[in-house]
Amino acid sequence: MERVGVFLCTGCDIGASLATDKLEQLAHTSGAVHVASNPCLCAPEGVASIRSAVDAGTVDGVVIAACSQRHKQQEFRLDPAAVQVERVALREQVAWTHPPGHEDTQALAEDLLRMGMVRAKKMVPAKRMAEAVEQAVLVVGGGLAGLQAAQAAAGLGHPVVLVEKSAELGGYLAGVREVVPDAPPYDRLQQSPLPDLLRAVRADPRIRVLTGTRLSRVGGQPGQFAVEVEGKAGREEFRVGAIVQATGARPYDASRLAHLGVGASPDVITSAQLEPMLASRTLARPSDGKPPRRIAFVQCAGSRDAAHLSYCSSECCATSLRQVMAIHQAWPEVECAVFYRDLRAPGQIEHFYRAVQEQSRVMLARGTVEGVAAAGGGLRVSVKDSLLGERVEIDADLVVLATGMVPNSADGELIRQLRDAKNRIERNESETQRKAAEELAASLAHHEGTEILNLAYRQGPDLPVLAYGFPDSHYICFPYETRRTGIYAAGAVRAPMDPAQAAEDGWGAAMKASQLISALGRGETVHPRSGDFAAADFFLQRCTQCKRCTEECPFGSLDEDAKGTPQYNASRCRRCGICLGACPERIVSFADYSVDAVASMIKSIEVPDEVDEKPRILALLCENDAYPALDDAAMKRATWNPWVRVVPVRCLGAVNVVWIADSLSRGIDGVILIGCKRGDDYQCHYIKGSELAHKRMENVQETLTRLSLEAERVRVVELARNEMARIPALFDEFAEKLVELGANPLKGF
């Protein structure tokens, strides 16, 4: 911005800690057109002083040198069309964390102010996206979660298209009469919610139901998805604003459970196979059609077992309890025995568990079932680790295996790898390349034809999935979010769950979809940078088609043209800036966050000469977790080395390596990057940012070594949101290390 005004707050210990007159002077000499200080800038008078300068047109860029950007957001919110705001955290990073009146403290404040002013100068006004946004929501899957999502979205005023691949709606619950209670007193079977929901959905004029239909192509981007379906009624094309994927789960393939008697006797069945018997009230052994006298339920059949499903499906215990209760009510003479490893009855299901214990008098037996074998016309179940403290066997007429859930998802990333491999085989460029591609294609062959959404995305036709095939970005912090903006997962495809949870999920995902549509209507992006509208700007003239951005974007925002030039889809983009970090040509920028802006901030840090023995440290902190943790540490009046200069970044993945090079060539002695946890249990809000940062910094460290600079001068640290206590030590230890290494030899060049 051209005319930057600096507003200095002297409250909250800032005035007592710093020579604010010197700061004001610095602001003047650094080119501020307006400088003012206020003893309480967030009070109405202070805010009014900022507003009047903006309204008078005196300033178009505002630097608020007060508290952290995470505080007083309401007070300092200014119209982004009129003015750009930069916050300098004098309170957290200086006044509360460093000794008052010290020269190092003053130097720190001055550096931070200079950095803030430079950034404000480098900002440009952002334009809002102004594309037409479709109001319709597409729901994929007509089970409980999908039906509930359709009903909820319609209730929120959106036209809904519900696509179901099979001929009938209802999913798993279509064959189930009663469910585990989800309402007080939680002690009796409850009628399935499905029939009522089905009636409501069929009767709702805003919901179009397409059964026997599959998605053949989904192109475009959120707000403007171009959907192509194929079904009984032929091909059809329409547009929707958002998509809910509620494709559910299927029971684990029981044919792999030979050790539990599957195949040895037809009387070993799964919980899913028991459902029709309960629904039709005809309990019969498959072998001879006679009613069983004793039924053994085997919990965790193929679950929590590294050879099968290593996770717990969380609802099989409740399902078995429900089936026991139903059997007890219809056939009280039938004995049921449930063998479990741990009976898991979360939440209010505990009450139902007690009711089953008390009413049905079932034999609930802790123990791991080792095997089920045919014996004398019946079945013999052998159990180890029972509470009797010995191996036991018990006879039964019918064995019901409580199998876990496998999500009905498609692994978009692997399908794309398979397609790429096939292309390479076809191109046949070299013998070795073709061989490698053939091997890869063979190992991925089982993904052939598994597509569900058929997204026309460069990164693959379906949602990327987590370890066990569940498409989700972070199930605790951000439920329903997936790694494709505008597509929300709901129900058992997202995580193993029971019908009550699936219905709730339908609501949740529909609300996320609705939220997205209204945000796009305002030209804004969604989670986690909700409200941000500055889209990425690609200066394509300088693009070398290296494809790093199209490859690394966690959200599949970038497609490619035939040459490999990125084609940006602003509505798919979450504004994380990972492309900005990836681009070796530095052609990606945002209005308020660019390679140049941060580089200029770094260059505005005053680096003392070697003789002063005052090293400088650049700390790049992820705004999502590390920076809030730093604020917390400041709130607790932690203190740390005064040589550290903190720059908040959108994500560690949004750190361009040129900043490291700039820092070191400027004579800054070391750079520390602090971001979220990575790996399987990642906490990165943009999934891959922290991972990528580590990889990139390894490359930087190699380069440093080649240039005879110590690799230790660049450090990447993972920090969880609650680890504020680690922050002072992180800085202090790094500073000590740098003292040990000696001054940056590039100082003064």
Added chain:
Amino acid sequence: MATATTISPSREFRDEFLRRGGGDAVRCFQCATCSAACDLTTPERVFPRRQMLWAQWGLVDRLASDPSIWLCHQCNDCSVRCPRDARPGDAMQAIRALVVERVGAPRFMAQLVGRARSTWPLLLGLPVLAWALFILVVNGFAVPRTPLVYGDVVPVWMVYSVFLPAAAFALGAAFLGARRGWAAWGEGAARNGSLLEGLAAVASDVLWHRRFRACGAGRPRWAGHFLLMWGFIGALATTTLLGVLMDVFGVKTPLPQVHAVKMLGNASAVLLGVGVVWLVLNRAAGGEAAGRTRAFDAFLLVLVILVVFSGIGAELARLFLPVPVALAIYVLHLGTVLSLFLTFPFSKLAHALYRTLAMAHERLTGQRSPS
């Protein structure tokens, strides 16, 4: 691989167990809070968690051959601590009731007493009626002189002709039941010493209620039980001494109030009266600490109340009330005492037998050091 035991749960036992007061035990989820509260638990024998499991699963054979259930005094320290309100103390009581019925001989008597909930009119009424008829047939309730002397209406030979066979029956039945239990326990653990040695070793524990006094939640019960037990011992001693006095020394009844044996009898009556009232009040105060009162408990309590107060009543009525009333009370006393004799090996009173034996067994197996 260790060989597996085939378990065959008894549905009948489970159902019966639940009906007889074990109903809360279905809630047990085997957390073993009860075992942490119970001092019968040893590292090798987790009590009563394991017994709860056996009962839930209907493993009746294991319960029947387990002496631990008899070592339990139903302190209810477990019941008051149970997070699921499964009342292990009550479950143990229900198990004891079923085991007494199972090992008792003759079987029909065991079952008759076991079903006291419906058979109590028979169990109480029949002996009383039998006595009334017996007297009617022999002398038509003729009262030759006043003041009333019970020995005139019911001479000693009548008393002997009823109670000696009844006592023989009770002892015989108790012997059979005890032998079954003793043998079954012996299979589970080797005993080192004879039954007599075992009994001698635990005698003072039993007589002074040492174990009972160690109870927590159920502690208020011990004093009532202590008085009642000594009252019974006193009454037994009185009867024996009286028999000796009458048959050997030709002493005539009624004895004067200052006679030593009379005083022993009266003292016993006071102990019995205070003891049984104490126990009834303790149950009436209710709560988990007292345990639930089932037919098994109620039958014995009612029987003891009838015996004690008809005894005291008969003694007083002879002096202060009209003759027919006094005779009626006396007949009630004779009848209920007969009922007490006949039901002893099968009713709750059988614990006097099985618990003492179990304590002796435990001492002989060295599973527990003397308290």
